[in-house]
Amino acid sequence: MTTQTRGAVAFEQVRKDFGAFTAIPDLTLRIEPGELVTLLGPSGCGKTTTLRMLAGLETPTAGRILIGGEDVTRLPANRRDVSMVFQSYALFPHMSVAQNVAYGLESGGMKGGAVRDAVETGLDLVGLGGMGARLPSELSGGQQQRVAVARALVLEPQVLLLDEPLSNLDARLRRRVRTEIRELQQRLGFTAVYVTHDQEEALAVSDRIVVMQNGRIAQQGPPRELYEQPASDFIADFIGESNVVPCTVEGLSEGAATVRVGGLVQQVPARHAVLGPARLSVRANAITVQTGQGPFMGRIATSAYLGDHLEYEIETAIGPLFAVDAEGDAPLSPGTPVTLSFRPRGLALIA
CATH class of the missing domain: 3.40.50.300 (P-loop containing nucleotide triphosphate hydrolases)
Structure with a gap:
């Protein structure tokens, strides 16, 4: 041997x-x-x-x-x-x-x-x-x-x-x-x-x-x-907290894809993307939750204070989203309208 x-x-x-x-x-x-x-x-x-x-x-x-x-x-x-x-x-x-x-x-x-x-x-x-x-x-x-x-x-x-x-x-x-x-x-x-x-x-x-x-x-x-780089909805959901949402790939250039999700336009790694409808994995900690008006709106359904972070269930036009906020001081009350944005690192197109 x-x-x-x-x-x-x-x-x-x-x-x-x-x-x-x-x-x-x-x-x-x-x-x-x-x-x-x-x-x-x-x-x-x-x-x-x-x-x-x-x-x-x-x-x-x-x-x-x-x-x-x-x-x-x-x-x-x-x-x-x-x-x-x-x-x-x-x-x-x-x-x-x-x-x-x-x-x-x-x-x-x-x-x-x-x-x-x-x-x-x-x-x-x-x-x-x-x-x-x-x-x-x-x-x-x-x-x-x-x-x-x-x-x-x-x-x-x-x-x-x-x-x-x-x-x-x-x-x-x-x-x-x-x-x-x-x-x-x-x-x-x-x-x-x-x-x-x-x-x-x-x-x-x-x-x-x-x-x-x-x-x-x-x-x-x-x-x-x-x-x-989760390969499926199952992997995205099982490896860490993730939301899988519908999106549209509007452009492809030099390994990057331009996707529209809700009212937001994001740049993400293209992987095997093609133009048209697709699915996007959005990590819970990649969602920024703020009060006020913006291109992608939601409403707080539930909120929880967990010491070092806040957790939200948010109702949106593309379905419910789960978000983790490590920077907020106090949870927003259910029913509060919020504007959402995504941090690029927590996004991945799913083949």
Whole structure:
């Protein structure tokens, strides 16, 4: 096995049926060595089934799965060079932290000083050096998750699998632990496949995001590409708060399109635009809401104060819009007439 293939993952025309239901119709996907790829999508989209097939916990109905260039499609989980971090941590409550981390090594036949050295190294990697004697119940949720990561890493797998690893943590702790996981992955250079339904989490940790819908890949690419260039209404709505509205492409010139939406004329990247009717993705934070008269008017339907920003549902001639205002001091009252404008960065034509 060459260093170029070690850690690479490939799904080749993989299908997964559960009785008469096809969860994954036809999946072809390659993950490069050292890449962190996030499988993102709503419940039932197939992301967890995909991860479980890679882990050996489900067997494909058809197609092949390769890890490091080796066909592992029919291999059991314990013969695949992968480690998995579960949503529930799956720590043994009666064992110390060190014993939890050592469990997989000892099950694989490692003994004595080699185990102690590997455990110490693993705990140091995740910032838990000196805590090996503690029980899981004596640790915070974030520390328990890091123990689970250390237990997976000491096995030195080709691929680390993470299944909703932060879902049991509160919002502040999720931000900190996701940063720690990303920094560790970049420092050690291991291949990782990360499953989540949280768009912000996916944007923060990924080299590439694979958005799944009904068992298929709806779109994949770097986080910024998916956020700024959604390929469909589904992607625009799922990756961040977005409004998809009708517009008219009135002109095309040097990669830019002139579009009319409501009473506004905007310049946006042309992508694959043609003249005539089209659809425009408008991010909620790209809408400027002001009182007074203007070319594009609306009326406040609902308003909410959320501390660092205001949220509005606005009735307009092109349909309801959801807007986020990070600069307003106090919410406008329902029924207030407002004039709307769009910031260019939050706009994208949808093919």
